[in-house]
Amino acid sequence: MLQSRRIYLPPLSLIGPGALNDLGEELKELTYKKALFVTDKILVKIGVAKKVIDVLEKAGIEVVLFDNVQPNPTVKNVNNGLRKLKENDADFILTLGGGSPQDCGKAIGVLATNGGDIKDYEGIHKSKKVSLPIIAINTTAGTASEVTINYVITDVERHVKMVMVDKNCLVSIAVNDPELMLGKPADLTAATGMDALTHAIETYVTKGAFGWSDALALEAIKLISRSLEEAVHNGSNIEARSQMAWGQFIAGQAFSNAGLGFVHSMAHQLGGMYDLPHGVANAILLPHVEKFNIPSCTYKLKRVARAMGVGVLDMNDEQGANAAIEAIKKLSKSVGIPSGLRELGVKEDDFEEMAKNAIADVCTGGNPRDVTIKDTIELYRAAM
Numbered sequence: 001m002l003q004s005r006r007i008y009l010p011p012l013s014l015i016g017p018g019a020l021n022d023l024g025e026e027l028k029e030l031t032y033k034k035a036l037f038v039t040d041k042i043l044v045k046i047g048v049a050k051k052v053i054d055v056l057e058k059a060g061i062e063v064v065l066f067d068n069v070q071p072n073p074t075v076k077n078v079n080n081g082l083r084k085l086k087e088n089d090a091d092f093i094l095t096l097g098g099g100s101p102q103d104c105g106k107a108i109g110v111l112a113t114n115g116g117d118i119k120d121y122e123g124i125h126k127s128k129k130v131s132l133p134i135i136a137i138n139t140t141a142g143t144a145s146e147v148t149i150n151y152v153i154t155d156v157e158r159h160v161k162m163v164m165v166d167k168n169c170l171v172s173i174a175v176n177d178p179e180l181m182l183g184k185p186a187d188l189t190a191a192t193g194m195d196a197l198t199h200a201i202e203t204y205v206t207k208g209a210f211g212w213s214d215a216l217a218l219e220a221i222k223l224i225s226r227s228l229e230e231a232v233h234n235g236s237n238i239e240a241r242s243q244m245a246w247g248q249f250i251a252g253q254a255f256s257n258a259g260l261g262f263v264h265s266m267a268h269q270l271g272g273m274y275d276l277p278h279g280v281a282n283a284i285l286l287p288h289v290e291k292f293n294i295p296s297c298t299y300k301l302k303r304v305a306r307a308m309g310v311g312v313l314d315m316n317d318e319q320g321a322n323a324a325i326e327a328i329k330k331l332s333k334s335v336g337i338p339s340g341l342r343e344l345g346v347k348e349d350d351f352e353e354m355a356k357n358a359i360a361d362v363c364t365g366g367n368p369r370d371v372t373i374k375d376t377i378e379l380y381r382a383a384m
Contacts, residue, residue: 005210007257008149008167010136010174015249017238019177020055020137026173027059032133034062036090038081038105039097040069043139048180052096052137064088069097072154072161072271072278073104078118081108085132092133092172098192099143099278102136103151106169109134114168118153122162123362127169134171139180141231141244142192142279144199144252146174154272159353161268163362176249178241186232189244190335191279193228196248197331198263198282200224201290201304203255205297206366213258216250221307223247225331232335259366263289266379268361269354276344283337284344287328288382289367294321296369301325342384351377 014022035056043049044067056063066081085093085108093112095105107118109131114121121127136146145151149170153162181189200220203213227243234240266289267281294301302320306312308327312320338344355376358364364371 005212005257007212008170009253010147010171012172013147013174013176013249015176015245017177017179017242019175020051020180023135023137023173023175024055024059027056027061032061032092034064034088034090035092035094036081036085036088036108037063037065038069038093038095038108039065039067039101041067043067043097048139049096051180052094056094064090069101069104071100072275073100073107074154074156075118076156077104078107078111078153081105082111085112092135094135094137095146096137096139098138098140099145099152102138102143102145103153105134105136106131106145106151106171107153107164108132110166110169119155119162121164121166124165125167126164127166130168135173135175136171137175137177137180140184140188140192141181141241141248142195144196144248144256146171146176147249147252148256150256152268154275159272160357161272163268165362176245178238178245181241181245182238183235186235187336189232189235190228190337191277191283192248193224193231193244193279193335194283194286194332194337195279196244196251197221197224197228197328198286199255199260200247200251201286201328202261202263202366203251203258204304205290205293205300205368206259206261207368208259208366210258213254216254218303218307220247220251220254221304224251225308228331229334260363261289261293261367262358262364262371264363265358265361265367266354266376268363269357270341270346272357273350273354274344274346280337280344283332284341284383285379287325287332288379290328291325292375292379293367293369294318340384341380346380346384348381348384351380354380
C-alpha cells in the first residue's frame with residue numbers, strides 16, 4: 001500500500017577519488033572558524049589526519065585535535081570530547097575515520113546542543129535540537145555512519161552498546177574519498193566490508209523495506225560482492241576501493257531510512273560484552289540469522305543470491321535462499337573472517353544475558369521473523 005515516507009540524507013555528500021580536495025572548496029564558502037577534530041591515534045600516526053588538517057588550515061580553520069576515540073566508543077570518550085569542545089569554543093565538529101570516530105562525533109554534537117547525559121538519548125529520536133554542525137570524513141567502507149541517522153555508544157557499566165536513531169545527528173557534509181582508504185589493513189577491510197554487506201542484506205529483508213531502499217540495497221550487495229575480495233587482497237586497487245566506497249555509501253542510505261534486523265541486535269551485544277569488532281561480529285552472525293529468517297523472506301533471499309552473482313534461474317525460492325546463505329559464507333571465508341565466535345573468546349555462559357539484551361535492541365523490530373530468547377541463544381550457539 002502506498003504511504004508517505006521520510007527520507008533522511010546529508011545535505012551534501014562528496015564521493016570519489018579526490019573528494020577530500022573538494023571539501024576544501026566547500027569550506028571556503030562556510031562561516032566555520034574552529035573545528036573539534038574527532039579521530040583516533042592510528043590515523044594520526046599514519047598521516048591521514050595530517051592530510052585533513054592541511055585542508056582545514058588552508059581554508060583558514062583552526063583545529064583542536066581530539067584523538068582519544070577507541071574502537072566501540074564509550075560514554076567516557078564522548079564526555080571527554082565534549083569537554084574539549086567546550087574548553088576550546090569549537091563551532092563545529094569534523095570527524096575522520098570509520099564508525100568509531102563518526103559515532104563519537106555525533107554523540108558529542110548532540111550533547112553540545114541538547115545537554116544531559118548521552119544515555120538519555122538511547123532509542124529513537126530522543127533529542128530535541130539539531131546537533132552542532134558535523135563534517136564527516138569516512139576512511140573505511142563499512143559503517144556508513146557519515147550518511148545515517150544512527151550512532152552507537154558503549155555503556156561499559158552495563159556491557160551494552162546503546163543504539164541511537166536520531167534525525168538530529170545527521171551530518172552537514174559527508175565525505176567518502178577512496179584515496180583515504182588505500183593501504184588499509186586486510187583484516188580491517190574485510191571486517192568493514194562485511195559490515196557493509198550486512199547492512200545491505202538486512203535492509204533488503206527488513207520489515208521496513210520499501211521500493212527505494214530495495215533498489216539501493218540490491219545495488220550495494222552487487223557492488224560489495226564483486227569488489228570486496230579484491231579490496232582485501234589488493235588494498236592499493238583504487239577501483240575496488242571506489243566500488244566499496246559506493247557500496248557502503250548507498251547501503252547506509254538504505255538502512256538509515258528502512259532499518260536493520262537481528263544480526264545487528266546480536267552483534268551489538270558481542271561488542272558490549274567482549275568489545276569485539278562490529279564488522280567481524282556481523283559477518284559471523286549473518287548467515288545464521290538469515291538462515292533462521294528464510295521462512296519469512298524466502299524470495300528476497302533468493303534475490304540476494306542473484307545479486308551476489310549466483311545463478312538462480314533453475315532454483316526454486318527456497319533453494320535460492322539457501323544459495324544466498326552459502327554465498328555469504330563463501331565470501332566471508334575468502335576474506336579471512338573467523339569461522340565462529342569461539343575463536344573470539346565468546347562464552348556460552350553469557351548467552352542468556354546477551355539474548356535478553358538483543359531482544360530489547362532497537363534493531364530487533366525490523367527483523368522479518370519474530371525472535372524469542374530461546375531462538376537467540378540457539379543462534380549464538382550455532383555461530384560458535
